[in-house]
Structure formats: C-alpha cells, structure tokens
Amino acid sequence: MDSPDKLNIIKVKKILAEHLGIEPDDIELNDSLTEDLHMKPSDIVDFTVGLSSKGIETDKIDLTSIETLGDLLESLGYDIEY
Numbered sequence: 001m002d003s004p005d006k007l008n009i010i011k012v013k014k015i016l017a018e019h020l021g022i023e024p025d026d027i028e029l030n031d032s033l034t035e036d037l038h039m040k041p042s043d044i045v046d047f048t049v050g051l052s053s054k055g056i057e058t059d060k061i062d063l064t065s066i067e068t069l070g071d072l073l074e075s076l077g078y079d080i081e082y
Contacts, residue, residue, distance in 0.1 A: 005078045008056070012073060015054060019047050029070040029080055037069075051076075 002010075010024070017024040020037060033039045039047070044063060052058045061075045073080050 003079075005080075008076070008078050009073055009080065011054075012051065012056065012076070012078075013069070015051060015056075016047060016069070019043075019050060027069060029068065029073070031069050032067055033069065033072070034067075 013024045013027050016037075017027055020027075020039070027037070031037055033044055034041075041063075044066070048058045048061055048063070056076065058076070060077065061072070066072050066075060070080050
C-alpha cells in the first residue's frame, strides 16, 4: 500500500502537470521549477495558490528557498524518500 506522503506527492505532481500542460511522468523530483519546467515566479505563485484551493496546506512554503519540485514537496512536509 502507498504511504500518505507518496499519495500526496503523486497528487501534487498531477496538479503541477495539469498546471503546465504536461504529463506527470515528465516531471522529476529534481526538476528545477524555473530551469527545467520553465516556470516564472508568477507561475509558481499561481501554482501554490492552486494547491491551496485543492486542499493542500501551503502556509509553510517559503518560495524564496524553493528551487526544485523536491524542495517544494519537502516544504509541504512530505517525505520524498518514501
């Protein structure tokens, strides 16, 4: 059975993929949000607002310290080593 963190990570990847118009399988944990996924700062803010609207707690996210998807997931409190 999948851990709650793994299920949440899958959910976040699906939301991100939908936001970017790509497939979730095309996103890796070490992908840079700005370099690899070509997100502008405003895109990242919009994405985090979208996460919040889907019931994911985003209050603890410090966008200034996030470079990769893995960084984002860790800031959400998920164990990316599942």
